[in-house]
Amino acid sequence: MPDRMQKFVTLRRRMADKREPEDRIRDHREILPDLTPDEAAAQASRCEQCGTPYCQVYCPLHNNIPDWLKMTAEGRMEAAYHLAQATNNFPEICGRICPQDRLCEAKWACTLEQAGHETVTIGAVERHIGDTAWASGWVKPRVPTRLTGRRVGIVGAGPAGMAAAEELRAAGHEVHVYDRHARMGGLMSYGIPEFKMEQRVVARRAGLLTEAGVVFHGGRVLGGNLVFSDLQARHDAVVLAYGAYRPRRLNLPGEDLAGVIPAMDYLVSSSRALIGETAAPEIDAAGKWVVVIGGGDTAMDCVRTAVRQGAEGVTCLYRRDRANMPGSAREVGHAEEEGAEFDWQSQPEALSDVPVEVVVSRPEGFGQRGAVRTVRACRTRLGVPDGAGRKRPEPVPGSAFEVAADLVINALGFTVEAAHELTGDAVDMSPQGRVAADRETRMTKAPGVFVAGDARLGPSLVVWAIREGREVAAAVDRYLGFLPDHVQPEPQT
Ligand code: FAD
Ligand code: SF4
Structure with missing residues (x-):
């Protein structure tokens, strides 16, 4: 074991200093800065490099956390980025907004916490790896090396749709993403506030997809000016990744008074x-x-x-x-x-x-x-x-x-919009109120129509949506005849 690691014995967990409350409420900017390179290396070096990395198990993307922590501790940042990127399309996004205390940094996930030390700052280091890669010009569009001649249409430009688009484009397909909003990002652009993640972080990822050749069609509403049968006719496969937006009702007298509004209307x-x-x-x-x-x-x-x-x-x-x-x-x-x-x-x-x-x-x-x-x-x-x-x-x-x-x-939360209303009965809902699909193939009852993200899971997390996007891309690839069949494990929310 190199002596760069296992520094938890002498080094305490430390996050970057938050902006002071009286300063941060004056604007909507992020409240947490990035770690400095020295801080990131020091915090990464606290990792114990244990034999069974539960952090990796509890990360929905099964990121190779111990390995990229070690690379960061050794100052091998470009290698760390490529490793992080191999399992996560948007590492600097997850580093910012994953609820790490319930995932990779949960007390049951990091051995250090169980041993009476504090967890490694995994999310903050992942953000640092991603931000460093952007600043250093290591983040490149995944332009395909061969084209398959197949067209895939994705409805919804949230993390599920964006991750699916990146994977499918890299596999050589012509990829079109449709969304009712003017820009990509889904809830990452129109829901999650800037004080948790600034828009530029999402916008540069969206720009990268465009550079890779993904075609974005803003202002297109499925069930409105985007008709499902046309979508099917124009694409070899369709992915529904339209999220979960229907607000639960308060069911209280006076609910319909002016000034009573759903959370999403307010945040959008x-x-x-x-x-x-x-x-x-x-x-x-x-x-x-x-x-x-x-x-x-x-x-x-x-x-x-x-x-x-x-x-x-x-x-x-x-x-x-x-x-x-x-x-x-x-x-x-x-x-x-x-x-x-x-x-x-x-x-x-x-x-x-x-x-x-x-x-x-x-x-x-x-x-x-x-x-x-x-x-x-x-x-x-x-x-x-x-x-x-x-x-x-x-x-x-x-x-x-x-x-x-x-x-x-x-x-009070959200439910998934009824798929049969948006698709003219071509796609069904499950008894749990989500878009119904085969657990392994991710295909709905309509041939060549797939579902991913909150629309399939119900309201969840960005990291799960990314996983969904990657898995549905593999499922579409298999359907189009470009990947061998194999069974995918079912995610837990
Ligand atoms: P979405 O991100 O919802 O994207 C769906 C896209 O489909 C949207 O762009 C929408 O405009 C589009 N769309 C919907 N209907 C149609 C239609 N009929 N036609 C065309 N386009 C359509 N998760 C975290 O991990 N960390 C957080 O800090 C966090 N904060 C959150 C804060 C809020 C306020 C909310 C509501 C959620 C938060 N989440 C957070 C959850 C996370 O944002 C979602 O789980 C994730 O974005 C789901 O990704 P998705 O791609 O499935 O759907
Ligand atoms: Fe996984 Fe999120 Fe933790 Fe990153 S921050 S390792 S994506 S759970």
Whole structure:
């Protein structure tokens, strides 16, 4: 074992310094800088290089983590990049936005944590490898060396569609990507806020696909100006990678009042303004009392965006406690540092256009007729665990209270758009409400039509979408006769 590694004995885990909260809420830029080369080498050198690398097992892409950590520790950055790129189309993206504490850096995944030391900063090193490669000119478009003459159409330019496009283009096919938005990226461009990942990071990957010869068609809506039968007629294979966007309803009285909006409408409006597609956000929290309902990562993104837009106050209502929330503890910590308030164990019961009597001043126009002014909620206590092991919230009688609100954001999550409606009954949905496909071939009931990403898994993660994109590309290649048959393992979400 070279003495460059196993430095966990003397060296503590350390991330780059976060920007101070009062500085970072003034803009939407990333809050974490890249590690310096010395920091990356030092942190990578903490790896124990254990015989069974569980980090690799728990990474959905099974990245060769110990090997690229060792290369980074030795300063062999170009080799580290090529190794990282071999299993992950977008290493610097995953390095930024994977919830590492639940994946490669989870306490059950890194031997160091189990031995009483802190985990290796795997995500931060992966980001450093990718960013260094871009800065050094090592990232090249994967232009095919031979052309097959086959055309593949992909609906959805999120991480699943982009990863599939890169793989299929490298295999020599003519690849067309269709999306309702004007640019590639999917939720990486129009959902995940810039303070987690700046747009330039996604845009340079999208540019690389174009350089490789992938043709992007923006402003095309499946079920609207993109007709499924035409799509089928024009391509030898079609991949549906259109994500999961249908918001779950609050199912509360007053849900349809003005000012009650789905989380995605809010985040897309903010992203479009930041990208420059609109002059200002169509939905702006500036000067408003904002209530976000939900406890997942989408809720955290809404809360933190509202703070940056200059909301008068931002409250997140969540019906369980902090320990039982689905979102990442890291993101909650960021939101709290930035001034958001959390009302744990609070369950909304109704929305109303009648104002709450509060002593704080209100912005002009607060409480238009027919617009939301108040969220009525009650406290909960946590009962027996549900099937997923999370304690079930029960309302506490007589605990009702009211919160002033003129913007209420529903962040209760999403389901998958019905495929039969978009494809004229050519494709079915599964009983779980996802696009139905054969587990091994990824093909739907329509011959030559495949599915990948959130549309197949339900709402998931970027890293799973990348894996889906790579696997569906292999499935399409096999269908077109360019790869031998073999069985793919089924991903776990
Ligand atoms: P998407 O990224 O959703 O892309 C689907 C594309 O299809 C979109 O571009 C959409 O415009 C297009 N489309 C949809 N319908 C049509 C149609 N009818 N016609 C044409 N085009 C269509 N994951 C992480 O790993 N880390 C995070 O920090 C994180 N944060 C998130 C924050 C938010 C607010 C949300 C909502 C999700 C977050 N996720 C995060 C989850 C992650 O973004 C998704 O799992 C991932 O983007 C799914 O990839 P996809 O390619 O399947 O779908
Ligand atoms: Fe960890 Fe995500 Fe990178 Fe895998 S892709 S090593 S889970 S940060």
